[in-house]
Amino acid sequence: MLYVERDAQGAIAAIHRGGGEQPGREPASLLDAEVLAFLKSNGEMETLDLQLMSSDAAVVRVLEDLVDVLIAKKLILITDLPPQAREKILSRKQLRAQMADQQLMVDDIL
16 A cells, blocks of 8 residues: 655655555555656656556466466356457467476566
């Protein structure tokens, strides 16, 4: 959770991840316009973009694993998915298999 500290004028002076029990800090959302404006003015948006991209790669892997489990439990069939989704999933699965044959880790490349 994010917490903000404000200056004497009430503007955000600092943003912290945690430490909400410390005096002068209040909870804030990353989606709050004031928080985003503060981050943008301090050049922190690029850092957030990189964190989001890294998070996206991890979420994709989780979704691939979820689809595999659903198929293995016969809750869905691969043919239940739209053609483009099937192609992408199968393509990534083949790529991971090739990389495993070469003893590479997916995380090393992503």
